Amino acid sequence: MKKHLLIFIFSLGYFLSFSQNAPTVYVDIQAPLPVCNPGESTTLQADYLQTYATNTNNYDVTSIPYAPQFPFIGGTLLNVEIDDIWSPIVDLPFPFCFYGQNYTKLLVGANGVLSFNIAGVVPGGTETPLVPGDCEWSYSGTIPSTTFPIKNAIYGVYQDIHPGLITNPAVQNINYYVTGTYPNRAFVLNTSEIPQYSCNTSVGLQTYQIILYETTNTIDVLVNKRTACTSWNGGRGVIGLMNQAGTLAAVPPNRNTGTWSAFNEAWRFTPSSAGGSNVTLEWFQGATSLGSTNPITVSPTTSTTYTAVATYTRCDGSLIQIQDDITVAPEPNLPTLDPQDITLCTSSPGPYTFNINQNAYMVNGYATPGDFVFRYYVDSSGAPGALIPNGTLNAYTPASSTYPQTIWVEVEEQGTVTGTGCINLRSFQLNVTAGPSGSFSYASSSYCESITTPVAVTLSGLTSG
Incomplete structure (x- = not known):
């Protein structure tokens, strides 16, 4: 159980x-x-x-099937309808380890980026909540880079989008929610159907998702659709992670800064085994x-x-x-009868022959006796010894002339009676005893049936049997 x-x-x-x-x-x-x-x-x-721990600052990046387990809408809407702005501080309900540091707060940018680098909260933090233009849109280099505009961040997908151009806020929004139960909760950040800056809807709406997993510190980035606006900022976009110093990054193949497009793909960032x-x-x-x-x-x-x-x-x-x-728990004994001891009454000298086959007796009353297999063994210092061939069970002559002696029976369940396939050991004794003997006599020399009074009988030379 x-x-x-x-x-x-x-x-x-x-x-x-x-x-x-x-x-x-x-x-x-x-x-x-x-x-x-x-x-x-x-x-x-x-x-x-x-x-694995995140203290070595290494992440394994793997492609995983695109099979969204969380919806892209329905969460708390973030105040990022203004272009290039950071959200208010978002409190995580669980601590999250990122590049060896522990975080409980984060910011969401209006350009497809999540950062732990909060000014006044994190030592060396540079990003300020709710300041228009503070979520930088312009960049050109690849990561890692110490000069990259946003660090200590998760990019998924980092590109210059414009939430201020949305027309259907019920579907077009940036939202988040926490789902699951301790210790397997997930923080889900959605960028849903947001236009590109400059290109607006001409290259399609942009939809992607970042997921932070409690305890494992694993990060997923799912991309429903990302198309480059090549006429603005070089059409650049990037998926990946980077530490606060800008010296370490984890990026999927062909997803560093560039004009690539992506549809229905997913990436997982897992703390590397190098961390122990x-x-x-x-x-x-x-x-x-x-x-x-x-x-x-x-x-x-x-x-x-x-x-x-x-x-x-x-x-x-x-x-x-x-x-x-x-x-x-130990299984109950198999539902077979225990074998019976066998005693041979004889006054003749050995060797003696016994019918020790008790199979039919042991399964008496069962509809499917074939579910059990029986094996017989001679005794060896209180345990099963040599196997007795099945062909000799009905006329078995022990090699030893010492009696009583033990015969072991191994009962194996091979059917559906218990379904365990268990083996039980049972045993019985073989014994040989002579028939009873003795003599008797009367006090008088004759005995007639006309004598009606009891006559004493003398017994002598009695033996049991």
Whole structure:
């Protein structure tokens, strides 16, 4: 039996769920093979999401399927209808690690960019909320660059768009929302159907999305459509990340500063394994630690609950713990009868022959006796020894002349009676005893049926049997 600590279900206007591709942290103990007999071993395997620290300032950039899991509209509208302006400060509901630094606030620019570089909040911050013209539109170089106009930022897609030209604000807007549940929330920033500056709608409306994932610090950039306005600012656009100093960047292939176009593509930026793992796994039985080996071997004698705990360390030092429990118990004995002891009464010398085949007796009453397989073994120091061939069961002559002696029966379930495939061991005894003997006599020399009074009987030489 399993019990998960966390279930992630959420909604935004309608039901949404994280797809398998979403970088959500979890622990899942796989169902183990059954423990057929008390004290036997089985293996527990816990699956969990491996994540890495951002302190090495490296990100892996991968192309992922374009399959939007979050809508592009429906969130909180940002006050960026003025061209080239930064939004008010947006508070993140979870700390986010970006290039080794921990952030809880950000700004959204009117030109398809998100920045943590807030003046007066972040040391060395340069971007000021709600100042027209402060979200720079003009740039020419590629990233990384120490002279790039906006740093400590996520570009998705950074180009000179003009929210002031929208005509249908219900669909055309820049919005954000937070969805999901701790510790797998996501901050979703949408740029929806915004015209280009200068070209306006002549090159099409621009739509893209930036997603920040809690705990994993993974970033997704989805581009529904991006077309270059080549008559303005060289038609430049860029997708990527860059640190505060402008010395490190992560950019998808062919998506650095340029006049490229993109439709229905998605990119994922994941902290690189070079940063080292920031997650540990530990097993517990109750409050007792069983160590961090995974998979782990356990040998329960009774019903026992085991817990796998994954601990994720954020870049601010805080911890996130997720656990999964599983209860493992020895399976009930297979539903077959125990074999019976066999005693041979004889006064003759050995060797002796027995019919030890008890298969029919052990499955008596079951509709599908073929679901069970029986194997017989001689005894070897209190445990099964050599296999007794099936062809000798009905006329088995033990090699040993010492009695009593033990015969072991291995019962294996191969059908659907229990569905476990378990094996049980049963045993019975073989014994040999002579028939009873002795003599008796009467006190008088004769006995007639006319004598009606009891006559004493003398017994002698009695043996059991």
